[in-house]
């Protein structure tokens with residue numbers, strides 16, 4: 001009998017409505033600044049609207065969510 005190893009639990013991607021969920025905290029100001037700094041120097045960042053053309057998100061909001069991550073790996077999710 002072959003025992004299948006359970007797959008690791010994958011983090012759910014951040015969704016816009018996560019901003020309204022009171023159970024989801026926010027990252028520290030330092031983490032948010034670091035993330036925004038990466039976005040502001042990224043080729044996929046639209047300066048006028050401050051959103052990302054890869055994920056379509058508004059980065060001033062998305063960078064505050066702990067489980068959010070950059071779609072091209074420039075910054076990662078953090079623990080709350």
Ligand code: SF4
Nearest residue numbers: 039042045052070074
């Ligand atoms: S989320 Fe990633 S790809 Fe999008 S603007 Fe920020 S650094 Fe660039």
